[in-house]
Amino acid sequence: MKKVGLLGCGNVGHIIAGRCDGFVVTAVYDVDTKRAQEVADLCGATVYPDFDGFMESDADIIVEAASVAAVREYAQAVLSKGKDIIVLSVGALADDALRNDIEDLATRTGRRVYIPSGAIVGLDGLKTGDFAKITRVVLRTTKSPASLGIATDTRMLVFKGTAVDCIREFPKNINVAVAIELASGVKADVELWVDPAATQNIHELIYEGEFGEVTITVRNNPSPDNPATSYLAALSILTLLRNIDRPLQIGT
Template identity: 40%
Template structure:
């Protein structure tokens, strides 16, 4: 399976360097980024080809891995699906746009393709999906990040946002991927609190789900990427895991 990478920043760097160094049987063939130097850099590492336009790679790959931006999902995801190719979407916050999401799902169905959204920077989406159709009394996320990771200059701990995930999308776009992933997994507009904390160096996400099944509480304390402190290293590894699953006959936990 030939893979085309859309967006050659922090996440794709981790994906490519780990796939190459671990000698995994994953064919990273084409690389596209608005910044051609970034595409060339990753193409050199992977022994692939950097392209100047997205259209140059779309017919040559079997799957596109998007790790660029929400706007890139709007621009390119429908093209990928219309060509009968699968897409992995890292900028999952973009899918909080109901019209976009429903349109992409419709196109995917018509073309017998799939939209994959890895668990990204959190754990427990499998469990959340498993109980999504049950009566849930609490679905909440508390995110705690350093000022650097949130692009703030705060000297003290402060609640930056408290509200629904759908409002977070509009008011606090920096943190929407995790909130969006949980909301989409449990089919609800979850409660979100975002705290800036100068005493932490990790990106911390606590998820609380309660309902007729019982309850669970997960906490991840992610190392931020050096290249982009807003992004957690775990997000890249969740994409690598998804790519490995395509080659596996035994898939556990999905």
């Protein structure tokens, strides 16, 4: 059974700890020790008050569900300790230099860095771009004012541009844009809308290529404790952890 260490015990961390199936959470770390203790109480894990101690735990895979800053600060230390890592705050990997360093280190240490689907679907098709060119990728995301921390009573376009620039402006909200670009190898046209009528986090993903075209609309229910986070993101990690070592692998 995989031994999981949770780096970040917020909304996603709580959901993972409460739904261990096919893996066990043995270690947790969060700058907020109260949140870490809540998560430990859910799953019987050990709370580590500091990151160095957390790295000495018996966890063989770390789930980062903390922040873009935490990926920058800790991802390489995790790999150097001989542990695999699942990176949910994938926006951090929009930084080419950081991503290349992490990938090189994973190669040298023989470890794996997993980027879960998170709050989007359709990464499988985008990955085929390695073999048949993807020519156009558009992501149109709509969120509520509470989710984006923007006060408005009308629907408004708050960002239009590249994924890199969008994650710089909205580091807690648009990780999916970076996952999409990494999967396709193509710069996406990203639009972020705020809408007071939105009760869900909506991602419209359109891509075209030699294979044909895809149009997907994902209407994500927000997590009850954090409107910025879609429930699907936590579910994608649970699914990844459950299937990671299975002999029968489904999908690309």
